[in-house]
Amino acid sequence: MGIKFKRVExxxxxxxxxxxxxxxxxxxxxxxxxEFITLIGETGSGKTTLVQHMNALLTPTSGEMDILGAIxxxxxxxxxxxxxxxxxxxxxxxxxxxxxxxxxxxxxxDIIFGPKNYGVSETEAIQRAKELIKxxxxxxxxxxxxxxxxxxxxxxxxxxxxxxxxxxxILILDEPTSGLDPMGRDELLxxxxxxxxxxxxxxxxITHDMNTVFHYAKRVLVMRDSYLVYDGDxxxxxxKKNIEHWxxxxxxxxxxxxxxxxxxxxxxxxxxxxxxxxxxxxxxxEA
Amino acid sequence: MKNIVIxxxxxxxxxxxxxxxxxxxxxxxxxxxxxxxxxxxxxxxxGLGLIMLLLAIGKISVKRVYLGLRPLMFLLxxxxxxxxxxxxxxxxxxxxxxxxxxLTIPLIIALFFFWMYTKKIIRFKLLYFFFIVSLIxxxxxxxxxxxxxxxxxxxxxxxxxxxxxxxxxxxxxIVTLSTILTLTTKPTDLNLGLESVLKPLKIFRVNTEEIAxxxxxxxxxxxxxxxxxxxxxxxxxSRGVDFSEGKLKDKVMQIVSLLVPMFIIxxxxxxxxxxxxxxxxxxxxxxxxxxxxxxxxxxxxxxxxIAFVALFTSIALRxxx
Numbered sequence: 001m002g003i004k005f006k007r008v009e010x011x012x013x014x015x016x017x018x019x020x021x022x023x024x025x026x027x028x029x030x031x032x033x034x035e036f037i038t039l040i041g042e043t044g045s046g047k048t049t050l051v052q053h054m055n056a057l058l059t060p061t062s063g064e065m066d067i068l069g070a071i072x073x074x075x076x077x078x079x080x081x082x083x084x085x086x087x088x089x090x091x092x093x094x095x096x097x098x099x100x101x102x103x104x105x106x107x108x109x110d111i112i113f114g115p116k117n118y119g120v121s122e123t124e125a126i127q128r129a130k131e132l133i134k135x136x137x138x139x140x141x142x143x144x145x146x147x148x149x150x151x152x153x154x155x156x157x158x159x160x161x162x163x164x165x166x167x168x169x170i171l172i173l174d175e176p177t178s179g180l181d182p183m184g185r186d187e188l189l190x191x192x193x194x195x196x197x198x199x200x201x202x203x204x205x206i207t208h209d210m211n212t213v214f215h216y217a218k219r220v221l222v223m224r225d226s227y228l229v230y231d232g233d234x235x236x237x238x239x240k241k242n243i244e245h246w247x248x249x250x251x252x253x254x255x256x257x258x259x260x261x262x263x264x265x266x267x268x269x270x271x272x273x274x275x276x277x278x279x280x281x282x283x284x285x286e287a
Numbered sequence: 288m289k290n291i292v293i294x295x296x297x298x299x300x301x302x303x304x305x306x307x308x309x310x311x312x313x314x315x316x317x318x319x320x321x322x323x324x325x326x327x328x329x330x331x332x333x334g335l336g337l338i339m340l341l342l343a344i345g346k347i348s349v350k351r352v353y354l355g356l357r358p359l360m361f362l363l364x365x366x367x368x369x370x371x372x373x374x375x376x377x378x379x380x381x382x383x384x385x386x387x388x389x390l391t392i393p394l395i396i397a398l399f400f401f402w403m404y405t406k407k408i409i410r411f412k413l414l415y416f417f418f419i420v421s422l423i424x425x426x427x428x429x430x431x432x433x434x435x436x437x438x439x440x441x442x443x444x445x446x447x448x449x450x451x452x453x454x455x456x457x458x459x460x461i462v463t464l465s466t467i468l469t470l471t472t473k474p475t476d477l478n479l480g481l482e483s484v485l486k487p488l489k490i491f492r493v494n495t496e497e498i499a500x501x502x503x504x505x506x507x508x509x510x511x512x513x514x515x516x517x518x519x520x521x522x523x524x525s526r527g528v529d530f531s532e533g534k535l536k537d538k539v540m541q542i543v544s545l546l547v548p549m550f551i552i553x554x555x556x557x558x559x560x561x562x563x564x565x566x567x568x569x570x571x572x573x574x575x576x577x578x579x580x581x582x583x584x585x586x587x588x589x590x591x592x593i594a595f596v597a598l599f600t601s602i603a604l605r606x607x608x
Contacts, residue, residue: 057521079408085529093525099555100515100522103547113544117527148551162526 001068002202003030003054003091003170008063010049022049023060024226030054032068032169035202036193038213038234041223042247047206048096050223051172054204055091056084067091068169089118092168096175096206098152098159107133107150107158108143114166125165132161137187152179157188164195171195172204177212185209189216214238214251215274222246239271253278295510296473302586303345303471308480310587314594315468321594322460324601326608328449331456337597338463347470355466356459360413363455370451377446383428385441390433394426469506478503479581497571504560512553519548 005028011019023046030037039047052058053065056072065072068090070082095101104110111132112125120128133142136157142150147158160176173192177185189205193216196203207213213220213234220237222230224246230237237243238254250258253272261267266285272278303311325331342349356363402419409415428441472480482499489495520530523544530541569575 052521055525057524084524085527088525088527095518095522095525097518099552100519100548101526103544103551114526166527 002032002066003068004028004066005053005060006064006066008053008060008065010046010053010058011061012049021226022046023053026050026063026228028221028228028231030170030204031202033200033202034196035204035219036196036217037202037204037219037221038217039204039206039221039223040208040210040213040248045223046226047223048174050228051093051174051204051206054170054172055088055093056082057088057093085118089166090168091170091172092163092166093172094160094163094174094176096178098155101159101162102147102155105146106144107147110147110158111143111162111165114162118166128165128167129161132164133158135164135191136161137184137191153181153184156180160188168201170202170204174206175208176205177207177209185212192216210238210249210251211253214253222248235271235273295469297351297470299346299471301344301346301471303341303347303467305584305586306590307581307583307587308472308476309483309581309583310590311468311472312477312480312484314590315464317591317594317598318464319461321598321601322457322464324598324605325457326605328453328456330601330604331453331460334460335456338460341467342463345467345471347467351470352463352466355470356462359458359462363458366458367451367455370454371443371447374447374450375442375444377444377449379442380445380448381441381443383441385427385439386431386435387427387437387439388431388433388435391426391430392436394430395423398423398426474503474507475579476581477506479577479579483581494572496575500571508556511556512549515552516545516549519545519552522548 005026008023008026009021010023011021013019039050041047049058053060053072054067056065056067056070059072059074059077061074063073067087070087072082076082102110104113108126108129111129112120112122115125115128116122129143130140133140138154138157138161142154142158147155150158156176156179160173163171171192176192177188180188189212192203192205195201205212205217217234219232220230220234221228222237229246230241238250243250253274257268257272257278260282264285268281268285270281272281306314322331322334325334339349342352398419402416406412406415424441427439469477478499481502482496485493485495485498523541524530528541528544529537
């Protein structure tokens with residue numbers, strides 16, 4: 001179970017016969033519960049294409065996907081032998097640009113659109129909307145507003161609430177914090193981490209922010225030129241791998257640690273993952 | 288969605304790319320008139336041959352043109368069958384009785400449903416469609432078993448057959464010609480060419496520059512908006528909208544969920560475009576200098592002459608043959 005990629009390749013069909021290869025030879029297994037994964041890589045490396053495979057929006061050109069037991073490949077899609085809609089309820093995907101999904105007159109109607117499509121009753125869905133609008137950091141007064149008069153960050157939050165309302169087992173977010181101020185970003189990331197910890201759900205986040213990766217992720221995937229080049233522990237990635245080669249940056253907390261080591265001429269036994277850990281290590285050093 | 292060719296430019300370097308856009312636009316109009324001048328099927332076939340030759344010399348793959356024709360397939364089939372069935376001039380070619388009996392009618396219905404459910408799996412849908420149609424016809428013609436409910440006649444006249452092919456070929460040729468124009472001309476060049484071709488209308492106080500700009504922007508945004516529509520569909524599919532299934536009430540909702548973001552995004556895009564143009568000091572109607580100017584070369588003279596020869600030939604054929 002979970003999400004399995006088996007030698008997945010995906011080509012965007014262009015007008016030149018070659019097409020554009022967005023994914024090549026992806027082999028990947030994601031557990032249905034308890035994972036917190038960040039997906040990083042340069043723009044155009046295939047991150048979005050990869051996550052759009054995870055809820056069967058795209059079908060691999062060759063290779064096969066196994067999404068919570070449903071086999072997705074060219075053959076099963078052509079024969080329509082798999083039902084795609086239930087997959088998309090279980091694997092919720094929030095798009096990068098909220099403009100693509102907001103369409104109702106009020107925020108409330110927009111949030112309940114997803115759950116209603118999956119047969120949740122209206123009263124139940126409204127109940128969820130009332131809870132979730134607070135979860136994503138807005139208040140209930142927003143529910144009666146038009147989604148088109150909101151700011152970029154607010155739209156983003158509403159679109160996230162719209163997917164959360166479907167109560168997916170696996171939550172995927174395509175750059176959920178782009179266009180948000182630092183406070184709002186940290187707030188939302190805490191929400192996602194909380195969903196992961198409290199409910200044990202798998203959360204996958206595409207991000208360009210290395211601090212997010214380092215602070216929260218248990219597992220990090222790195223895409224480069226349509227290939228999955230790294231799959232593993234973020235600590236290992238940032239301390240051992242030659243990441244400049246992949247156009248990635250070192251997280252701030254590591255930079256700070258390296259500078260402190262250099263200035264004070266010491267070596268810490270471990271690398272800290274957040275401010276608190278660094279502070280702890282400094283206190284130890286003082287003692 | 289992505290297979291729509293109208294308005295797409297594909298880079299290349301055959302002579303068709305080197306001809307001045309003005310020449311191409313004028314030649315297109317001339318050739319279309321020439322095609323409409325033609326009266327008989329044989330000349331139309333010759334015309335198709337010439338177009339094929341043009342595609343071959345111009346190194347444009349027939350497959351690409353076929354992709355451009357595909358959205359019109361329904362129209363083509365419709366006009367074709369309309370002519371064949373209802374044109375009753377000329378000599379009678381085929382006259383067969385269709386037997387609507389208690390056996391054949393259920394058979395046809397069964398075939399129809401068989402087609403409905405199997406067409407999703409079959410690769411060559413068009414070929415399959417023709418196969419089923421001919422199967423249904425042969426059932427009606429050859430099976431005369433059981434109590435006869437009604438009898439119909441399928442009569443095909445020589446003129447009907449000829450006109451059917453004639454009109455279909457004419458449509459194909461015209462669409463192919465315009466596809467060649469948009470495939471081989473950059474939108475900016477097309478804009479320049481149109482503006483220049485429309486210039487005489489200025490005498491009648493028509494703002495030709497604006498018309499050309501409107502046309503160019505519309506053409507330019509067809510592929511962009513298609514991409515946007517595709518993204519919106521994916522985003523809504525993520526929220527449980529199933530575009531392939533659903534009751535009528537759901538269908539309405541599906542379309543609304545597509546159209547509203549589409550409108551919003553289009554308005555936003557046009558607003559952004561207007562700002563970007565203004566930021567670069569675009570003033571509608573004001574004379575502008577150009578980075579690229581159009582140059583008339585000997586190739587253009589040759590191309591235009593050939594177009595005129597085609598026109599005069601077809602006029603001559605109409606008058607004398």
